[in-house]
Amino acid sequence: MSQFRTAKVTRLSLTDFRNHERLSFPVESGMVALVGANGAGKTNILEAISFLTAGRGLRRAALADVARSSGPGSWSVAATVDLDGLETKLGTGLVEGASGRKVRIDGEDVRGSETLLDYVRVLWLVPAMDGLFTGPGSDRRRFLDRLTLSVDPGHGRRVGNFETALRQRNKLLEQGGTDTYLTALEQQVAELGTAVSLARQETVDLLAQTITEQQAQSQPFPSAALDLEGTFERDTAGMNAADREEHYRAALSSGRGRDRAAGRTLTGPHLSDLKVRHAAKDMPAALASTGEQKALLIGLILAHCELTAKVSGMTPLLLLDEVAAHLDPDRRAALFAKLALLGGQVFMTGTDQALFEALPAEAEILEICSGEVRRIAPGPTS
Structure with missing residues (x-):
């Protein structure tokens, strides 16, 4: 996918983030494996990287909970990102007493995290997602909204406004609001809800098309068939946006x-x-086996990487937490080969260096231990 722009983190710095008081290290490869004992803070580094884009990070944690437990209550993540040969310094974090996170680009404050999507798109696969197919529908909606955000930067704000309008309507109903206020609010709910549904449907359709195109190639992971299901989608199928809004408002x-x-x-x-x-x-x-569900999820994420590159023109940065441990050696080798073909930067974690034996020669293995980062492969440079 060399025809797409590629953003790569070349240096990452964490301050009072989770268990890391101070951590700063260069990144020299497009494929990076972080190894170390459980509790060393490998996943915390992935979470820090996930804050370099719009949203709430891969754990969806409250911002105050991200701060180091014995720290001052604030935290920050800073990265140097190379995009098209130009370096940009991205920074984000929480200032003690503030309600939202601050975002800076080249030292200048910017409003909202959506601007970060101009410099890097970040996708991830973490163990908490292993129950995606068997868990509640709310988990899959959030997953789909995350997929949609990477191809439609305005989707996150749209979903947030929709959820806010719904809460306001519920409160008005509880408190006996007047018909005039309810009618105005329901119009807003209908407009936002319709826009959210259409954006989700477009992502599902584009992703399904990408998966179909992949089936003509040799793929190491099974293909998924996707559909967006719900009473709203069923009742408004075939309608244009205006008619959908009116149908929803009337309902x-x-x-x-x-x-x-x-x-x-x-x-x-x-x-x-x-x-x-x-x-x-x-x-x-x-209903698939646990192993099949894991393989399906990996295949879905890889397809979404391709879709994100096609739509945004930028290969996404991919975070894979403990994914190699659940694959046999042949599947691991196939995954690493596929990641190399995708062309974007990848960060992976694992407790055992042996899990990454099949990585390409240019890949980098970093050991996380006692709050420090040590480069153990391909070896020290002169």
């Missing part, structure tokens, strides 16, 4: 009594679900 208006009794809004895209099937076996992913 909200007529459902006030029911929603008031339930204490929540019972119809809309906030209840939709991403349905995933094992394409070759034509079976729900939730």
